[in-house]
Amino acid sequence: MTTASKKPRIGIIGTGAIGGFYGVMLARAGFDVHFLLRSEFEAVAQNGLRVESAVHGELLLNPVQAYASAADMPPCDWLLVGAKSTANVELAPLIAEAAAPDAKVLVLQNGLAVEDRLRAALPDSLHVLGGLCFICVHRLAPGVVAHQAFGAVNMGYHSGPTANADARQAIVEEGAALFKAAGIDSQAMPDLQQARWQKLVWNVPYNGLSVLLQASTSALMTDSYSRELIMDLMNEVVAGAEACGHSMPEGYAAKLFATTEQMPDYWPSMYHDFREKRPLELDAIYSRPLAAALDAGRDMPKIRALFQTLAFIDFHNI
């Protein structure tokens, strides 16, 4: 691991499916990766991290540089936040503790405005970036992640000490280069909010309907009524994004729809949250987009109805 010391040091905050997968991939590419864990610390310290990937085969990282406390971590240049957005307020102090003075914090979460509360609670010297993961992963057991398909991470600059657009873009490209060095497709996006809206075109229909209808993607893509509803919801996201000044690429919804049809059967992350009685990421994926679109004069009635039913379910699920 002598080469690792010349590369940026990476900290993984929240080693669930997302943090686990990307952390293992980066560590295998020779980066010096440190993992902060909570409930799974013992299992990972003992048995390492395992990714059962349909793409890359079985990947085992053992030993793992695992920590139960952020105070024990060395200062990291990059911090990847893979925890649920519902925990962001609690995460901020841990991130600050593990961060080098000018560290870059990459928030690998879905939805809108997930960086805002983190940002407010982090030192001004830290750069905050947002990352969108196009990936099918889920946690199988403590320290074990199933990777079904894809893996790309698109990222954009959110906020930080640099106001200069070129300097911001250089930081985003540095981040994308880390992932590319680990064999992961990654793009530096010029506009983070636009990228977040684009990701919502998938998340809004599939995450919510997987919970509401207790159905995975292949069931949702088989029934003619759910297909129609998915397309309607996607079109509402596209219209909402456009009202907010973020136009989507031509035919984007139809392309995502077709891609999902070709995907292996998949249970979106919100379904796993529901099953394990964790709070659902309704604020990031529904409330914030609904509020943003409404502020721009555009209601998204079917998305609102979906949100209202999910909020009822979430309340009764805890």
Added chain:
Amino acid sequence: MTTASKKPRIGIIGTGAIGGFYGVMLARAGFDVHFLLRSEFEAVAQNGLRVESAVHGELLLNPVQAYASAADMPPCDWLLVGAKSTANVELAPLIAEAAAPDAKVLVLQNGLAVEDRLRAALPDSLHVLGGLCFICVHRLAPGVVAHQAFGAVNMGYHSGPTANADARQAIVEEGAALFKAAGIDSQAMPDLQQARWQKLVWNVPYNGLSVLLQASTSALMTDSYSRELIMDLMNEVVAGAEACGHSMPEGYAAKLFATTEQMPDYWPSMYHDFREKRPLELDAIYSRPLAAALDAGRDMPKIRALFQTLAFIDFHNI
């Protein structure tokens, strides 16, 4: 029962919760009531019909004039159709068999256009009326009905040999008088379609959401998100009705909302259909109103989203 012979003879087609309750009430008022049954024939022939009413106490009708075949029934002057609207096509020949030559067929079902298919399959000499039941009842066991609250039946003329408006109104008033004679509040409505839309203001939110959220009225009326969604759905029905030329009484949605808040906890009929894996009445309660409003240039997007999710559930429930 000598007085009964001077009163119109009444046939009950589909002795479930609705047919059972009204049939028992009419029989107790001295009418000559004949019940057509299918799966519950043996139980009712042996033990009679029992209504466990929170309003009227326990009502037992025994013996019951019960029939397993419509061909065995005497010609009835009034036929009350309490079966599910999803079975209307199969019911028409049974109704025709049990009907006196100029009988009145009162369709006690929810939704729009439930009379249309029946009408097409019935002799022209029969009058068809629609009836809206404002009642909380459900089937407890074969031949046993729980009655929780209310009971009113509002009715209107649908179609038949009489074109004259006064003659039609006289028939509707004759029907309302039967119910009133049995101590049941009943109004002759000048416009059946208007009455059907008015009933939809309740049925659209509560029936569908009880299935989608596995929740009874009191749970739905406690959560702030479901309350908001119910009010939104009610407002869409009111706007759809108005687009179709049926204006609702001032403040009608708000009044129904408040009434539901005061009601005993109630599981709507669609929930019972779902639990017992019967087809849901989606055509009458959702598809027809959606199509009618859209024809009049008005979409009802939240109702459409609710319908799309229910159609998915219905398909996977059988």
